[in-house]
Amino acid sequence: MTSAAGTATSAMLFPAALFVLAYAAIMSERVNRALVALLGAGLAILAGMLNQEQAIAAVDFNTLALLTGMMIIVGIARKSGLFGYVAIRAAQIMRARPAGILIALPVITAILSALLDNVTTVLLIVPVTMVICSELKVRRYPFLFAEIFASNIGGTATLIGDPPNILIGSAVGLTFNDFVFALTPVVLVILVVQTALNHVIWGRHLHAAGADRQRVMAMNADSAIEDKRLLWLSLAVMAATILGFVLARPLAVEAGTVALIGAAALMLLETIAHPREHHAELVTSALNQVEWVTIFFFIGLFVLVGAIEQAGVLRFLSHQLLTATGGDLHTTALGILWGSAILSALVDNIPFVASMIPLIQELAPAMGGDEAIRPLWWALALGACLGGNGTLIGASANLIVAGIAERAGERIGFMAFLRLAFPLMLLQIAICNVYVVWRFF
Amino acid sequence: MSCADIMTPNPRYVREDDTIGEAAREIIEHTYINLPVVDAEGRLVGLFGIYDLLALLVPRVAVIGNLLPNLRFMSDDDSELHRKYLSLKDNPVRRAVNREAARVYADTPLIEAIRLFCLNHTTIPVVERGSDRLVGMISYWDAARHIVAPKNAAPGG
Numbered sequence: 001m002t003s004a005a006g007t008a009t010s011a012m013l014f015p016a017a018l019f020v021l022a023y024a025a026i027m028s029e030r031v032n033r034a035l036v037a038l039l040g041a042g043l044a045i046l047a048g049m050l051n052q053e054q055a056i057a058a059v060d061f062n063t064l065a066l067l068t069g070m071m072i073i074v075g076i077a078r079k080s081g082l083f084g085y086v087a088i089r090a091a092q093i094m095r096a097r098p099a100g101i102l103i104a105l106p107v108i109t110a111i112l113s114a115l116l117d118n119v120t121t122v123l124l125i126v127p128v129t130m131v132i133c134s135e136l137k138v139r140r141y142p143f144l145f146a147e148i149f150a151s152n153i154g155g156t157a158t159l160i161g162d163p164p165n166i167l168i169g170s171a172v173g174l175t176f177n178d179f180v181f182a183l184t185p186v187v188l189v190i191l192v193v194q195t196a197l198n199h200v201i202w203g204r205h206l207h208a209a210g211a212d213r214q215r216v217m218a219m220n221a222d223s224a225i226e227d228k229r230l231l232w233l234s235l236a237v238m239a240a241t242i243l244g245f246v247l248a249r250p251l252a253v254e255a256g257t258v259a260l261i262g263a264a265a266l267m268l269l270e271t272i273a274h275p276r277e278h279h280a281e282l283v284t285s286a287l288n289q290v291e292w293v294t295i296f297f298f299i300g301l302f303v304l305v306g307a308i309e310q311a312g313v314l315r316f317l318s319h320q321l322l323t324a325t326g327g328d329l330h331t332t333a334l335g336i337l338w339g340s341a342i343l344s345a346l347v348d349n350i351p352f353v354a355s356m357i358p359l360i361q362e363l364a365p366a367m368g369g370d371e372a373i374r375p376l377w378w379a380l381a382l383g384a385c386l387g388g389n390g391t392l393i394g395a396s397a398n399l400i401v402a403g404i405a406e407r408a409g410e411r412i413g414f415m416a417f418l419r420l421a422f423p424l425m426l427l428q429i430a431i432c433n434v435y436v437v438w439r440f441f
Numbered sequence: 442m443s444c445a446d447i448m449t450p451n452p453r454y455v456r457e458d459d460t461i462g463e464a465a466r467e468i469i470e471h472t473y474i475n476l477p478v479v480d481a482e483g484r485l486v487g488l489f490g491i492y493d494l495l496a497l498l499v500p501r502v503a504v505i506g507n508l509l510p511n512l513r514f515m516s517d518d519d520s521e522l523h524r525k526y527l528s529l530k531d532n533p534v535r536r537a538v539n540r541e542a543a544r545v546y547a548d549t550p551l552i553e554a555i556r557l558f559c560l561n562h563t564t565i566p567v568v569e570r571g572s573d574r575l576v577g578m579i580s581y582w583d584a585a586r587h588i589v590a591p592k593n594a595a596p597g598g
Contacts, residue, residue: 081510088514127508131515134500215516223513408502
């Protein structure tokens with residue numbers, strides 16, 4: 001039921017209305033987003049917008065495998081106490097000086113976020129950060145703000161750092177290495193700039209008494225480790241999995257396959273040291289680390305996007321975009337960069353990117369083919385991931401940090417965050433603008 | 442059987458403007474799990490108990506769920522804990538009171554109080570319906586004693 005590219009047809013109306021309705025329901029957060037996506041997907045199939053086979057074909061199983069595999073690996077690794085150890089050692093390397101810690105912990109957050117998911121990273125780093133701040137008797141807000149930013153900046157750097165990148169990489173066939181070569185350089189620049197700004201805004205004013213610093217220096221980082229064997233196993237498997245991502249193309253495997261092999265290997269290594277009767281319990285516990293809400297949200301979303309794609313809505317929209325930019329790749333890339341940054345600051349970037357992918361794919365024939373439109377993918381990834389820094393609701397990690405902080409007595413207000421975060425996000429996108437023009441045109 | 446039948450009437454309490462130090466002394470002297478906190482009109486504000494007192498001494502993020510697996514890495518310095526207590530003991534107890542604590546009315550059936558004991562593992566304040574004025578405290582011991590050996594039980598029961 002596709003239409004001529006530039007014409008809206010009545011057949012597009014119901015799929016587009018269903019998508020907009022589902023999108024609005026997801027944004028309202030009144031109903032769990034996985035339920036909205038699944039019910040929307042079910043309605044799309046029942047209404048005949050796409051048949052059962054088309055619905056299954058619309059689901060990107062590589063994305064699901066990559067997310068599931070990494071969730072299992074991180075879920076096991078976090079039990080080892082690795083992250084607490086790293087945070088405490090980093091604070092001690094900085095001689096427990098608040099200004100130094102304001103550099104070290106966000107940099108660690110960025111590195112971990114590039115290799116793990118952002119939410120897990122902040123969940124593990126923020127509590128230790130708060131303990132260190134409490135010992136130093138310094139304000140927690142600068143550290144929390146810096147870690148929110150670092151998680152979104154670091155997550156932008158790699159294929160596995162942030163869900164938008166996973167979606168883009170999987171749909172377009174971009175590898176781990178492609179992301180590292182294209183995005184990591186600008187992410188490093190942004191991280192350095194943000195770290196310097198953190199110092200100017202807060203770091204240089206933060207001071208702790210000698211006795212308080214001494215208490216942080218006296219912390220025993222080794223005691224934060226819960227299970228040394230598991231720590232080494234986790235590190236080995238994470239390193240092997242990342243090597244697998246690097247070698248995915250020569251090995252002719254998808255990143256999702258690598259992640260699931262890594263997850264299965266770590267589950268095997270974890271269980272093998274225990275009596276056989278505990279194996280099922282340990283594997284169940286590892287599988288329980290998978291955030292099924294996210295996985296089912298993705299499944300429903302893929303089908304919903306498949307429905308509007310099938311109806312020709314995205315082809316119509318891509319034609320409108322082409323008309324608006326005059327078919328100029330340069331203008332389109334910068335439009336996507338800025339547009340996706342602003343929108344991702346306001347709405348969930350996952351459904352946004354999921355619907356932008358087929359839309360951009362539709363642009364390829366008119367813009368010189370798949371290779372020629374690569375800058376558009378990098379613009380989308382940079383905009384969607386970094387846009388999350390713009391507001392407190394821009395990314396899941398932001399909300400998680402705000403939630404932990406509030407429960408611990410430190411309120412991060414929406415407007416207070418916005419006043420500083422939004423201009424800083426715009427600065428980051430301006431850096432990306434320069435980079436995209438310099439690197440890809 | 443209602444809560445009024447087995448509660449301890451006119452319980453000891455602290456006012457919300459009393460200090461944490463005064464509340465701590467009361468809790469320790471009487472080995473209370475919880476102490477009701479009331480406002481100037483005698484209305485229940487919430488509870489301040491031994492766990493609320495101890496939770497003030499550790500970083501708050503360590504006691505708000507499963508966010509930190511342990512605090513073994515921190516230096517083992519009890520004089521620091523005492524210093525921390527001294528730094529907050531003069532604060533009014535209203536700053537640390539648990540306002541979400543469960544409460545029952547005098548006419549609440551005992552079985553509802555038992556459900557709350559099982560969920561919250563703590564003593565429960567009893568308030569007057571409408572005014573929220575504190576009228577008693579009911580503990581799991583009160584409930585268990587009454588059920589295991591009721592005063593008006595039939596012989597051999």
